[in-house]
Amino acid sequence: MAPTSDVLTADRILEATEEVLRRHGPAKATVVDVARALGVSHGSVYRHFRTKTALREAVAQRWLDRTHQGLAGIVADGDLAPAERLRTWCRALFETKRRRSVDDPELFATFGVLAEENSAIVDRHVADLTGQLTEIVRAGVAGGGFRPSLDPEATAAALLDATSRFHAPYHAREWQRPGTGERLETLLDLLVAGLRAS
Structure with missing residues (x-):
C-alpha cells in the first residue's frame, strides 16, 4: 500500500531520496x-523541501551526520593525550571518508557535487570539523603538550587545510592507492612535531 501524504515526514522523504540517489546518481x-518511490505527488515532497537543492542538502547533511558520528567522541576522549587525539581524529576522518567513497559511492558523489557548487552544507561541515580540531588544539595548549603561542582556531584551520588530501571529496580517487595511509602518518608526524612545546 502506497503511503499517503498525511503520514509523509521529512525523514521518510530523506530515506527515499537516499535510495533514489543510489539508484540514479546525483545527476x-x-x-x-x-x-514516485513514496507513492505521493511531487508537490507533497515540495511541502517539506522547497527546492531540489534543499532536498539534496538535507540528504547530504544527514549523510555527513551519520558519517562523522564518532569524531566528536574522539575529541571528548580525555584518556588520549591531545597529540594522540589529533592523530586518532585525522585517521578516523580519513578512514570514514575512504570507506564511504567505496561503500556508498552515489551519496559520496552527491556530497562531491555539493562541494563543487560551494554549498552552505559544505561550509557548515568544514566549520564543524574545524571546531572539533580547535578543541583538540586548545586541550593541547592548556595541557602544555602544544606550544602556548598557538592560536587554537587558526591552527585548527591550518591542520584541516594541511590534511585536505585525506578527506576532501575531490581527492577520493587517490585514497585507494597503495601507500596513502603511510603518507597520512608521515604528515601527522610532521604536524604533531610542529605543534609540540619545546
Whole structure:
C-alpha cells in the first residue's frame, strides 16, 4: 500500500531520496523519482523541501551526520593525550571518508557535487570539523603538550587545510592507492612535531 501524504515526514522523504540517489546518481535523480518511490505527488515532497537543492542538502547533511558520528567522541576522549587525539581524529576522518567513497559511492558523489557548487552544507561541515580540531588544539595548549603561542582556531584551520588530501571529496580517487595511509602518518608526524612545546 502506497503511503499517503498525511503520514509523509521529512525523514521518510530523506530515506527515499537516499535510495533514489543510489539508484540514479546525483545527476539523474529527480524530485519526481522521490515522489514516485513514496507513492505521493511531487508537490507533497515540495511541502517539506522547497527546492531540489534543499532536498539534496538535507540528504547530504544527514549523510555527513551519520558519517562523522564518532569524531566528536574522539575529541571528548580525555584518556588520549591531545597529540594522540589529533592523530586518532585525522585517521578516523580519513578512514570514514575512504570507506564511504567505496561503500556508498552515489551519496559520496552527491556530497562531491555539493562541494563543487560551494554549498552552505559544505561550509557548515568544514566549520564543524574545524571546531572539533580547535578543541583538540586548545586541550593541547592548556595541557602544555602544544606550544602556548598557538592560536587554537587558526591552527585548527591550518591542520584541516594541511590534511585536505585525506578527506576532501575531490581527492577520493587517490585514497585507494597503495601507500596513502603511510603518507597520512608521515604528515601527522610532521604536524604533531610542529605543534609540540619545546
